[in-house]
Amino acid sequence: MGSGEPNPAGKKKKYLKAALYVGDLDPDVTEDMLYKKFRPAGPLRFTRICRDPVTRSPLGYGYVNFRFPADAEWALNTMNFDLINGKPFRLMWSQPDDRLRKSGVGNIFIKNLDKSIDNRALFYLFSAFGNILSCKVVCDDNGSKGYAYVHFDSLAAANRAIWHMNGVRLNNRQVYVGRFKFPEERAAEVRTKDRATFTNVFVKNFGDDMDDEKLKEIFSGYGPTESVKVIRDASGKSKGFGFVRYETHEAAQKAVLDLHGKSINGKVLYVGRAQKKIERLAELRRRFERLRLKEKSRPPGVPIYIKNLDETIDDEKLKEEFSSFGSISRAKVMVEVGQGKGFGVVCFSSFEDATKAVDEMNGRTVGSKPLHVTLGQARRSLFQLFKTVTVQTSNVPRRRKLRTLLCDCKPSY
Structure with a gap:
């Protein structure tokens, strides 16, 4: 695929519709500009720029609907990563049924990429192994973040890419290429691994008067510590939780078993293995799912x-x-x-x-x-949990990611 070259994986799948998704668009791109760009490829039914339903600002992607599938396929093969308003756009087949994407079949994950590898380079590197539905180098304001996703139309193509590309050096950096894993699966792997080796302990509910020295005094009896930290707010007041890192797993495990549920100064401590970010997100997702299922079981209204x-x-x-x-x-x-x-x-x-x-x-x-x-408590809990995540997560890209992740669970009042 690309520049008119034959597809090395053989025949393409036949798509019933002739619609293409166009991503990574400049905010100033209009439907008319899309029409003029793609009209040479064949007769068009319509073009559409997707916009925020409230602000009407463009979301950076849209759709081009051709009259004939052959014209859409030609545009996909020859126009991917062309420029509109000086910015390369990304093409893929529009798939109204997103079960293939959600299933994860054919999806691979690449990390440790050199910053010079962009979407175009990624596409041509991996197109040798099969028909690519979509590929994306994850970027922020500073450029590539060093990892990417490629979605093939078959598991066999994904396996070929993993077999040939995992461990290969690209621009003097050895890349990892593996099967895409959903966050819940990665969190389960981290949880299983860390339970046997953790040294970092999370402590909460110890009140406002706790400082690093007092916390160290309580926990140092179980083994040598590397660091002890009480988390504080902007005014320097304790937030009521902190972390203790031990030198050995045995000391950390002993502290958790002995101190969890123990009363100190009238406060019942929570002491447990410190979770990693992926585990916390998975737990948040499970909480939303439980509330959503509970909500669905209730009478309408x-x-x-x-x-x-x-x-x-x-x-x-x-x-x-x-x-x-x-x-x-x-x-x-x-x-x-x-x-x-x-x-x-x-x-x-x-x-x-x-x-x-x-x-x-x-x-x-x-x-x-x-x-x-x-x-109703279930609805209120669901709404408040969504509000808490949105308000407390100040990082904009992370907030958008969480909104995408949890939007199906937000109450539709």
């Missing part, structure tokens, strides 16, 4: 929970009390042996109606008791 209900309140009375705030899909008083347990749930059709009911009814006396009304 936005639930609010009501405690301290009078014994005379039944389902109908509960629905009547809250119906003035909006459409209700369900109202249920929890009962045991025919008698109300003092709490219930009301499901509204919209988030706005639910929050209005919480604001108006919390503390109001119904029957003989004042109500305690709160928003």
